[in-house]
Structures are given as C-alpha cells and as structure tokens.
Amino acid sequence: MQAYHALEQRFARLSRLDGALGILGWDKEAIMPLGAAGERGEQIATLSVIRHELLTETQTDELLDRAERDDAATLDHWQAANLREMRRQHAHAVAVPAELVETASRAATTCEVAWRQARADSDFAGLLPKLAEVLSTQRAIGQAKGEALGLSPYDALLDQYDAGTRQDFIDPIFSDLQAGFPALLAEVLEHQAHQPAPLPLPGPFPVAIQRRLGETLMQAAGFDGTRGRLDVSTHPFCGGATDDVRITTRYDEADFSSALMGVLHETGHALYEQGRPRAWLAQPVGQARGMTLHESQSLLIEMQACRGDAFLAYLSPQLTASFGENPAWATDNLRRHYRQVRPGLIRVDADEVTYPAHILLRYRLEKALIGGQLALADLPGAFNDGLRSLLGIEVPDDRRGCLQDIHWPGGAWGYFPTYTLGAMTAAQLYQAAVADEPKLEASLALGDFSILVGWLRTRIHGRASETDTATLVRDATGRPLDASIYQAYVRRRYLAR
Amino acid sequence: MQAYHALEQRFARLSRLDGALGILGWDKEAIMPLGAAGERGEQIATLSVIRHELLTETQTDELLDRAERDDAATLDHWQAANLREMRRQHAHAVAVPAELVETASRAATTCEVAWRQARADSDFAGLLPKLAEVLSTQRAIGQAKGEALGLSPYDALLDQYDAGTRQDFIDPIFSDLQAGFPALLAEVLEHQAHQPAPLPLPGPFPVAIQRRLGETLMQAAGFDGTRGRLDVSTHPFCGGATDDVRITTRYDEADFSSALMGVLHETGHALYEQGRPRAWLAQPVGQARGMTLHESQSLLIEMQACRGDAFLAYLSPQLTASFGENPAWATDNLRRHYRQVRPGLIRVDADEVTYPAHILLRYRLEKALIGGQLALADLPGAFNDGLRSLLGIEVPDDRRGCLQDIHWPGGAWGYFPTYTLGAMTAAQLYQAAVADEPKLEASLALGDFSILVGWLRTRIHGRASETDTATLVRDATGRPLDASIYQAYVRRRYLAR
Known part of the structure; x- marks a missing residue:
C-alpha cells in the first residue's frame, strides 16, 4: 500500500493547488482590480505549470505502476476507483507533449482576446487565422490523447x-x-x-x-x-x-x-x-x-x-x-x-x-x-x-x-x-x-x-x-x-x- | 549571465507563489467563509512548502554559486543587488533544517490557538508550556540562522x-x-x-x-x-x-x-x-x-x-x-x-x-x-x-x-x-x-x-x-x-x- 498512499499524498497536493487556482480564478472574475490582470495571469500560469509538472513527473508514473501491480489486490472499492481516476488524470496529462500544451494554450489565449473584438465587429474573416490555429492545436491534442487513450480525436x-x-x-x-x-x-x-x-x-x-x-x-x-x-x-x-x-x-x-x-x-x-x-x-x-x-x-x-x-x-x-x-x-x-x-x-x-x-x-x-x-x-x-x-x-x-x-x-x-x-x-x-x-x-x-x-x-x-x-x-x-x-x-x- | 538569468526566472516563479499566497491570505482574513479554514490552511501550507522546496533545492544553490563566480563581473548595479538579495533569501531558507521549520511552525500554530483562550482567561501559567515550546524553537532557529549568517541568535x-x-x-x-x-x-x-x-x-x-x-x-x-x-x-x-x-x-x-x-x-x-x-x-x-x-x-x-x-x-x-x-x-x-x-x-x-x-x-x-x-x-x-x-x-x-x-x-x-x-x-x-x-x-x-x-x-x-x-x-x-x-x-x- 506504500505506493498507493504516496499517490494519495501527491494527489492531495494537486487538490490544494486546484483549490488555490479556484480562489485566484474566482477573485479574478469577481473582485480583482483591473490593473492586476497581468500579474494574476502569471500567478495562475505558475501554479498551473507546477501542477502539471507534479502530475507528469516520472515519479508519478512509477508510483502508479507500482500501485497497480503491488497494491491492487488490497485496495477497497473506493481506493481502487481512486487509483483508476489517478491513472486517468495522469494519462490525459502525459499524452500531450509540453510544447503542444503551451502552443495550444497560447493560441487559445490569443484567439480569445481577438474574438472579443471580432465578435463586436462581426468579423469572422479577421478571426479566421487565429481560430484556425486553435482548431489545429485542438485537433492535435485530440489526436495525441486519442492515440494514448485508444479513442478517436473528438x-x-x-x-x-x-x-x-x-x-x-x-x-x-x-x-x-x-x-x-x-x-x-x-x-x-x-x-x-x-x-x-x-x-x-x-x-x-x-x-x-x-x-x-x-x-x-x-x-x-x-x-x-x-x-x-x-x-x-x-x-x-x-x-x-x-x-x-x-x-x-x-x-x-x-x-x-x-x-x-x-x-x-x-x-x-x-x-x-x-x-x-x-x-x-x-x-x-x-x-x-x-x-x-x-x-x-x-x-x-x-x-x-x-x-x-x-x-x-x-x-x-x-x-x-x-x-x-x-x-x-x-x-x-x-x-x-x-x-x-x-x-x-x-x-x-x-x-x-x-x-x-x-x-x-x-x-x-x-x-x-x-x-x-x-x-x-x-x-x-x-x-x-x-x-x-x-x-x-x-x-x-x-x-x-x-x-x-x-x-x-x-x-x-x-x-x-x-x-x-x-x-x-x-x-x-x-x-x-x-x-x-x-x-x-x-x-x-x-x-x-x-x-x-x-x-x-x-x-x-x-x-x-x-x-x-x-x-x-x-x-x-x-x-x-x-x-x-x-x-x-x-x-x-x-x-x- | 546564463546562471543569473536562470535565477531570475526561478525567483520570478517564487514571486508569483508569494502573490498567490498574498491573495489567499487576504481572502482568508477578509471574506472567506468560516468552514473553509481547514482547506485554506492546507492550500497555504502546500504553496508554502512548494515555495520552500523551490528556494532550497540544490539547483538554486548551484546557480547562485555559478552566478557569483561567472557572472558577477558583468552584472549591472541592480542585477548585482538582486543576486545579493537572492543569496540572502536562500541563506535564510537553507539555514534551518526542514524538521525545525515544521516543529516551529506547528508550535506557533498550536500556541496561537491556545493563546486566544489564555488571553481571555488571563492564564499565563496555562499557556506557559506551549509558549516555552515556541521560545525554544525560535531560539533554535536564531541559533541555526545565526551560525549560517555569522550573527547572534537574536x-x-x-x-x-x-x-x-x-x-x-x-x-x-x-x-x-x-x-x-x-x-x-x-x-x-x-x-x-x-x-x-x-x-x-x-x-x-x-x-x-x-x-x-x-x-x-x-x-x-x-x-x-x-x-x-x-x-x-x-x-x-x-x-x-x-x-x-x-x-x-x-x-x-x-x-x-x-x-x-x-x-x-x-x-x-x-x-x-x-x-x-x-x-x-x-x-x-x-x-x-x-x-x-x-x-x-x-x-x-x-x-x-x-x-x-x-x-x-x-x-x-x-x-x-x-x-x-x-x-x-x-x-x-x-x-x-x-x-x-x-x-x-x-x-x-x-x-x-x-x-x-x-x-x-x-x-x-x-x-x-x-x-x-x-x-x-x-x-x-x-x-x-x-x-x-x-x-x-x-x-x-x-x-x-x-x-x-x-x-x-x-x-x-x-x-x-x-x-x-x-x-x-x-x-x-x-x-x-x-x-x-x-x-x-x-x-x-x-x-x-x-x-x-x-x-x-x-x-x-x-x-x-x-x-x-x-x-x-x-x-x-x-x-x-x-x-x-x-x-x-x-x-x-x-x-x-
């Protein structure tokens, strides 16, 4: 049960990072002063990167392998379901190369900003190149995750x-x-x-x-x-x-x-x-x-x-x-x-x-x-x-x-x-x-x-x-x-x- | 300048963690619902531990050594002052063994909670054992940091x-x-x-x-x-x-x-x-x-x-x-x-x-x-x-x-x-x-x-x-x-x- 328990600690840490991100995100939408937007973006990006690193580092994979091999027989129903969900989150995270995560995230951020104006102007043609970039990165993510998970891209x-x-x-x-x-x-x-x-x-x-x-x-x-x-x-x-x-x-x-x-x-x-x-x-x-x-x-x-x-x-x-x-x-x-x-x-x-x-x-x-x-x-x-x-x-x-x-x-x-x-x-x-x-x-x-x-x-x-x-x-x-x-x-x- | 620039990136990350901690701390005092206290404590502890790990990991020390050795001559006034402050923060953080950090933090948290009641009751004798534990851990921190920094404990x-x-x-x-x-x-x-x-x-x-x-x-x-x-x-x-x-x-x-x-x-x-x-x-x-x-x-x-x-x-x-x-x-x-x-x-x-x-x-x-x-x-x-x-x-x-x-x-x-x-x-x-x-x-x-x-x-x-x-x-x-x-x-x- 050692590997499984180590995983519980690791995922509890991820959960607290999610909680911090949830409060920072709420604050951003509800009460943050406008001038803080840039720094808040950096704070959220920093926590997101730390979260991603913690989830995808080699040790997480090794612990999952060990828990699935050595602990599976002794886990109760909820623990077994928990291990399955851990594997699922890990599989999603590692399926996509870090560069693609970054490219896709940047494409979406850029397009979202441009979209606010394009929508106001009803300018689909103007948005098209940026939207095409989002579509192509999303398709690539679908393909990468699909291959890893045995699914179609969509x-x-x-x-x-x-x-x-x-x-x-x-x-x-x-x-x-x-x-x-x-x-x-x-x-x-x-x-x-x-x-x-x-x-x-x-x-x-x-x-x-x-x-x-x-x-x-x-x-x-x-x-x-x-x-x-x-x-x-x-x-x-x-x-x-x-x-x-x-x-x-x-x-x-x-x-x-x-x-x-x-x-x-x-x-x-x-x-x-x-x-x-x-x-x-x-x-x-x-x-x-x-x-x-x-x-x-x-x-x-x-x-x-x-x-x-x-x-x-x-x-x-x-x-x-x-x-x-x-x-x-x-x-x-x-x-x-x-x-x-x-x-x-x-x-x-x-x-x-x-x-x-x-x-x-x-x-x-x-x-x-x-x-x-x-x-x-x-x-x-x-x-x-x-x-x-x-x-x-x-x-x-x-x-x-x-x-x-x-x-x-x-x-x-x-x-x-x-x-x-x-x-x-x-x-x-x-x-x-x-x-x-x-x-x-x-x-x-x-x-x-x-x-x-x-x-x-x-x-x-x-x-x-x-x-x-x-x-x-x-x-x-x-x-x-x-x-x-x-x-x-x-x-x-x-x-x- | 490679080591120095790597340090700037690393300390920028620490700064964003500090920013996240600042907002979570403000929220806790100003608007957090009471029932969230436990989880908020965990979120803050998690970010603090991640911050401490990032600051004290071996790589930070190596980068500081390299920057002080290889980059010092080429740094401008502000960069040099920045490197000095980085070293100072690192020196404070690594001076205290992790167990002492934890013992001191727990002693202070426990004593602070007890103090609210002891103050209301004017009960110094009741608080004494817990306060003694805080004093002894603070003295130990003063000694550890004093030795590392060449200072008296106080x-x-x-x-x-x-x-x-x-x-x-x-x-x-x-x-x-x-x-x-x-x-x-x-x-x-x-x-x-x-x-x-x-x-x-x-x-x-x-x-x-x-x-x-x-x-x-x-x-x-x-x-x-x-x-x-x-x-x-x-x-x-x-x-x-x-x-x-x-x-x-x-x-x-x-x-x-x-x-x-x-x-x-x-x-x-x-x-x-x-x-x-x-x-x-x-x-x-x-x-x-x-x-x-x-x-x-x-x-x-x-x-x-x-x-x-x-x-x-x-x-x-x-x-x-x-x-x-x-x-x-x-x-x-x-x-x-x-x-x-x-x-x-x-x-x-x-x-x-x-x-x-x-x-x-x-x-x-x-x-x-x-x-x-x-x-x-x-x-x-x-x-x-x-x-x-x-x-x-x-x-x-x-x-x-x-x-x-x-x-x-x-x-x-x-x-x-x-x-x-x-x-x-x-x-x-x-x-x-x-x-x-x-x-x-x-x-x-x-x-x-x-x-x-x-x-x-x-x-x-x-x-x-x-x-x-x-x-x-x-x-x-x-x-x-x-x-x-x-x-x-x-x-x-x-x-x-």
Whole structure:
C-alpha cells in the first residue's frame, strides 16, 4: 500500500493547488482590480505549470505502476476507483507533449482576446487565422490523447470534460432529439399562442432586495453558507475551492427573474460540490464526475425544481414579501413568465425548449471541424444553414451566429454536448426522485428541498467519481439515459393546459 | 549571465507563489467563509512548502554559486543587488533544517490557538508550556540562522524582518529614547493638562459614509485604485500581491476617527508597495526593504502627514461635507482629538508619545528571553515591572500585560523593535522631505500628496532593496537614524502652544 498512499499524498497536493487556482480564478472574475490582470495571469500560469509538472513527473508514473501491480489486490472499492481516476488524470496529462500544451494554450489565449473584438465587429474573416490555429492545436491534442487513450480525436477531447462519454453514446440520443424537434417546437408554439401572455414584471427591483431573496432561496435549497459565498460577476459561474464554493450572479434592476433563476442554477452546481464525500474531498475519486452530471445538477435545481409548479407556488408569496403586492406574482403568471418559448439567435438566452437546438448544431459542427469534414472557412454558412433548418430563423451576422460563444476561440472543443446531456439527465433524475419520494413536490411547495437534495446526496453527490456517469444515471433512475424521458417531460411542462 | 538569468526566472516563479499566497491570505482574513479554514490552511501550507522546496533545492544553490563566480563581473548595479538579495533569501531558507521549520511552525500554530483562550482567561501559567515550546524553537532557529549568517541568535531573528538591522545599531538608539522618555512624558502630560479637552465626536457615523470618505482620502494620498482595493477585516492590514495591494480597515459607527487614520496608515504601506520599481517587481531586489521602512511609510502618512496641522486643515471641511456642520470638526479640535496622550496598558491603543515605551519594554524582554537571561516563568513579573517603571501604571492582569500581543505566541520574535525604528525613521524622513520641498505642507493643506509621495518614490519606494535600510535613510535624510530628531519632533508636536 506504500505506493498507493504516496499517490494519495501527491494527489492531495494537486487538490490544494486546484483549490488555490479556484480562489485566484474566482477573485479574478469577481473582485480583482483591473490593473492586476497581468500579474494574476502569471500567478495562475505558475501554479498551473507546477501542477502539471507534479502530475507528469516520472515519479508519478512509477508510483502508479507500482500501485497497480503491488497494491491492487488490497485496495477497497473506493481506493481502487481512486487509483483508476489517478491513472486517468495522469494519462490525459502525459499524452500531450509540453510544447503542444503551451502552443495550444497560447493560441487559445490569443484567439480569445481577438474574438472579443471580432465578435463586436462581426468579423469572422479577421478571426479566421487565429481560430484556425486553435482548431489545429485542438485537433492535435485530440489526436495525441486519442492515440494514448485508444479513442478517436473528438472522443478524446470530449473525455476531458466528461470521462467515458463517447460519440457512439451521444449520436443516437441526439438523433432522437433532433428527429422529434421540429414537430415538438411547432406544437409548443401553437399551444403557447393560445395562452394569455404573461403580465410584465413591475420593476425596478433594488439589488439589495434581489440579493436577500436570492440568499434566502439558496439557503432553502440547501446551500451551506459556512462553506461558500454568493457574489457578483459579469459572467455568472460556480467556482472556488473545496469547502469554499463561490457562486456568482449578475443583477438587473429592471428584471429580477433571470438573476434569481441564475442563483438557483449555480446553487445546483454548488450543492454537487458541497455534497461530495468528505473522506475523499482531496482525492480524484472525490471529485464531481464530469460536466454532464454537473450541468444536470444545476438544471435539476433550476429547471426541474424551481421552474416547476410546486416551487413557483412557494415563490409567489416570497415575491410579494420582497417586492410588494402585484398580480404578476400569481403562480399562474410566474409559470407563464418562466416558461416562455421564443426561438432566438443566442444560445445563452435560449429557453429550455429551443436550447437543445443550439447544442445539436454546435455538436455536429465541431465534430466535423475536428474530423476535417468541414473547412473552417465554411463554418458561418454551415452554422446559418443549421440554425435555419432547426429553428427556422435567419442569422443576420456572425456576431449573432458562429461568433457568439467563447468555447471555440477559447479552446473548449468537445464541451458543448454536455449542456444538453445535462438537461436530459436532469429530467430523468428528477422524474426518478419524484417516483421514489412521493412527498418531494409537496415539500418543494413549502420551500423545503431536503427530500430532493437528500435523494441527490445518496445517488449522485456522495458517489462523486466512484463509477462512470452512465452507471450513476442507471443506478439512480433504473435505466440508461433516454431521450424519450426528456421529450415526455418537455411535452408535460410545455403542452399542459 | 546564463546562471543569473536562470535565477531570475526561478525567483520570478517564487514571486508569483508569494502573490498567490498574498491573495489567499487576504481572502482568508477578509471574506472567506468560516468552514473553509481547514482547506485554506492546507492550500497555504502546500504553496508554502512548494515555495520552500523551490528556494532550497540544490539547483538554486548551484546557480547562485555559478552566478557569483561567472557572472558577477558583468552584472549591472541592480542585477548585482538582486543576486545579493537572492543569496540572502536562500541563506535564510537553507539555514534551518526542514524538521525545525515544521516543529516551529506547528508550535506557533498550536500556541496561537491556545493563546486566544489564555488571553481571555488571563492564564499565563496555562499557556506557559506551549509558549516555552515556541521560545525554544525560535531560539533554535536564531541559533541555526545565526551560525549560517555569522550573527547572534537574536540578530538572526531580527534579520528575517529587517535585513541588516542589528542589536548593536538599535541598543544605543533605544537607550537615548529611554533616557529621555520619563521627562518628556511628564512634560507632555503637564502641557496637555493646561489645554482644553477635545469636544466629543458627534456620532453615529454611517459605515457607507466613512468608507466613501476613506476612499476619497486614500485616492488623494496617491493610492492607485486600479491596482488595489479597500475592504474590511477584524484586524486591519496591508496584503495582497504585486499590482494588487489589498488594505483593510474596521469601522466603528460611534467613532469614525480610528478607521479613518487606520485607512491612511495602511495607505502608507500600500504606497510603498505600489511605488516599487516596475522593472524589478518580480525579483528580490524589487521587494520592500524590510519592516522598519514599511512601518516608516505607514507612520509617515498617518502620523507625520495626516495628523499634522496642514492635513487636518484640509480634513476639517471634508468632515463637514461627510457628517454635517459641527464645532468638533474645527482644525484646533481635530488636533486635540488626534494628539491626546494617555499612558495605558494596551500597545495597539497607545498614542504616538507612549507607544515607544511599549516597544522598549518588549525589545528588552524578548532579547533576554532568547538569550536566556530571563526565564519565561518570570516574564509576567518583568513585564509588569517594566511597564510600571516606564509609564507609571500597574498591570492588573496578564491579559492586559504580557499576554496582550500575538507576536510571541505566534512565533514573531525579533519583530517588535521595527515599530519604533519605523516611527523614528518616519519623523526623520518627513523632516527631510519638508526641508527639500518648501511647498510640501502647503500642498497637504489642499489634500495634495503628490510632492510628498514624489519625494518618497525617488528616495524610498523606487529604490526597493537596492541597498540596505541604513543607507536608504542616510541617502534620503543626509544622516544616520538619530533619536534626537524623533525626540525633537515629539516636542514640537506635543509641546506646541
């Protein structure tokens, strides 16, 4: 067990470096003075390099070999899973030559900076050379990792964000979604056309009151305020470190409703982090399983629980208490407000029904770009064709088209599908939780999330990376991820009278 | 130059680790949720160990040897000073065996925790064993460093906080101060007895208004808000990182005056950090010279500039604008308020005149404890005798006596003298600045610090660690640190009609 225990110490050190990086990253987005950007970049780069060196040095490999050879028989279930996760992280890290890591990182940083301007100018042609450099380095990373891990390049990229998830798994599920999508959307829009429009929100909504309400609801949902914070940043996120989960939001005094659901969304992420098994917090096996499950937790809290009838009934008097009496706070009106469907150009503003269309398109395009079936110069046309065929709308310029997201210029290829896999997983988990716990929805109507969160603690949070995503979903719901469950959920919520 | 350049890279990495540690430390004191304390301790310990390993590994020593042998002739003045500082930091770090570093750190952490309770209970006997362990490990560190650096143990401890400052230098200066102290204090108190008492401050003073006023004055004093922040913490401090100086204060709604001067005090520290030479920010030679000069900068801004007549005349209408008309804001009254002398038990609450007495006592005692001339069990008696003889007051319990400060339980032995050396240096620097710049005080009366800060930038901030403290003071003021200048300043300020 000597080698295994030495590995635990080594990975605990990596975990503390990750924690330091998490706090430095949060600070950078939330409160850092502008003039500190250069030095902060150096601090983060220094810690990242030290982390990479510690993970890839020869001794780590030797310890892994020794532990796999000498200790495997004596490891318990969690220790064995931990050793497997250590090997996985190590394999990813050593698969890519240091020069390629650096070239890719520099290409992404350069392109991301240029992208901010190119997006503003809707200048795809201007960005093309830099974006081509990012694509070519990402493809090289996919090839290098693919060779080392026995995967296709795209699967290897995907595996960075979602261990074990493969195109073979995604393709049929997304095909199902896509096949049913046009009819479903038409039906939802037709149904909506016969409903009354939601009453407008009677603002302004002072930030201090929005914050207090958000904090109250976070706490009701189970967020442990002794081990985390809520702050403000331009782009909301969930970050921080072990026992110190930092979520952020962005307030709009004219409309409380997006910050409020944003806080609850990030609270879903935070509950996952705060619910990881205490004994394994500093080890690879104690980490959240991947981006699909992470997104499933935020969407489960936001979309499944908090936009559901039960919670909206609880929210209604809370809004009266916070903002004064108004017919807009009637549960019926909140339902209509929070479930409006409007096909649009921008992914991050999309409603729940049309969101998957944005993902189906990006997934198809990035696979084709990595695989070489689509030339980068042809991306705008392909993007615009895709959006027209899925949502029936014309993209007027690349700013609101293929330049809208940071993922591709920033080097996050293979990330997009986890959003929709997460949404589907959320629906399937929630349905199983409601079936297992008959009192769940009645408790949500009282603002009590303990039954729901308790169910998630046992099935998802507390199991961390003990097994793979597919097994976690199957164990929790009794079946593999299934597009039909998600589709049935959408029909129930958006086609109800 | 190859070895020297490799060292620059290595020390830049250390500087970024220091920056990361600075932000993590600030966060811990200012905003970290309580439940994160354990993990934050692990993150800080991990980065500290990595820092220590990088500094002490064989390769650093070899590079220093090679640079000193092969590159010395070709280094310019700043590079040579940089190499000297690198060697100094390395010599300190390698002098102490790793086990002793760890034992001492654990002893201090344990004792500091126990001290919080022991102080509350006034229980010196209960703390004694733990404090003895701290003393013995600090003495061992002093011996180890002393042997390596050719210094006495106490000088070696002192050198950690103030490079090059020795007992031989301090003793005659502190003797002068102590010899004149009883007569000076009696004279000041006699003089004060014939002055009207200051009018009470008409509170309450809302925190938001105090903060705005503090920010305005910080900015007037030259604080660069694009490279720093002002926040709140229980114990005010100046921390953070390069290009990201974080100062804190603590507001009291009943009395704005201490937070206000506290902000200006920390601004003095911040100006030093923000004024370091840009080309050398990440190198040892670009660091602030030591605790005496650091304290001199905070006290120069707070005591010399901001409690002086010129600035108080500027402050008076600012207070009216912030808190409304009141006779308490008359410049005369502010002078009386900010210059009250009251011999008391608590160092951190002491006025400028009596503060040195607290330091003279602690300096004498900690030297004797490290040297073995005083047994730790005899500390309370010696402390109480000392305070009686210096200030003529009786210490009623150890809580308000030898247990009041964190320095000894926390392992900061050799630190105390820098407070009073800093106060003396501040007076001497300010006097020289006023002599060099005839318009300085008139500009302060307009809230314009640019002449003063410009003078400090050239003489102190911008020279960083290019030479030793004594030389910096002599170059700036034309003479070595001189107790008589400080004493004359105290007489001028506290015995004026």
